[in-house]
Amino acid sequence: MAGDTIITVVGNLTADPELRYTPNGFAVANFTIASTPRTFDRQANEWKDGEALFLRASVWREHAENVAATLTKGQRVIAQGKLKQRSYESREGEKRTAFELDVDEIGPALRYSTAQVTRSSAGGGGGAVGGGQQRQPQQQSQPVQQQRPQAEEPWGGQQSGGGGGYGSGGWAAPGAGPSGGFDDEPPF
Known part of the structure; x- marks a missing residue:
């Protein structure tokens, strides 16, 4: 304000x-x-x-x-x-x-x-809950x-942790968004 x-x-x-x-x-x-x-x-x-x-x-x-x-x-x-x-x-x-x-x-x-x-699993990225919801x-x-x-690859992927780059660290892999498309979040 x-x-x-x-x-x-x-x-x-x-x-x-x-x-x-x-x-x-x-x-x-x-x-x-x-x-x-x-x-x-x-x-x-x-x-x-x-x-x-x-x-x-x-x-x-x-x-x-x-x-x-x-x-x-x-x-x-x-x-x-x-x-x-x-x-x-x-x-x-x-x-x-x-x-x-x-x-x-x-x-x-x-x-x-x-x-x-x-x-967090409920993370909505936007912040506040709208519409008076609790x-x-x-x-x-x-x-x-x-x-x-640990030794890491760019964007949070760990070399020793299975997968790499996009596949770990909480970021969606290309083409693996919730509806099968790309995730809107950048890999950094």
Whole structure:
């Protein structure tokens, strides 16, 4: 929406995402991202950590289920979304303000690790569920796993894993789309 403050945060998860369901059956995952700035101190000739920013974040529906199944405590992530401000009164009657991130996109940061991405079986590529439909929790979602990569061919095919190139990695082989035609997804 116009006027929303969109930010990107890179940091580490302070705990595993907490997955809950609303009374209407919608999934929501809540978690905290700790982002610590680092600066180089030329006099001491070393890197120094600044003050950490702890930002609460939430993500909804199937996206929440994928996040809860994939991301874990300590993992470095990149998250983008709308920054929201919420005012409330504490139990002691003090007025407080909290900032939260309504996540649009999130994934593991790949600067210091690798990941193998697997599409969820219910993945619709488009995002939100239309027409007021509710999506039931998906158990088939497979998490992103951080691991050392095996020898790979272009577009995710592994040399040791049977098939290659187009035949693996979640991409359809040419001519093997759902209706026998080509898949609309590119091989990269």
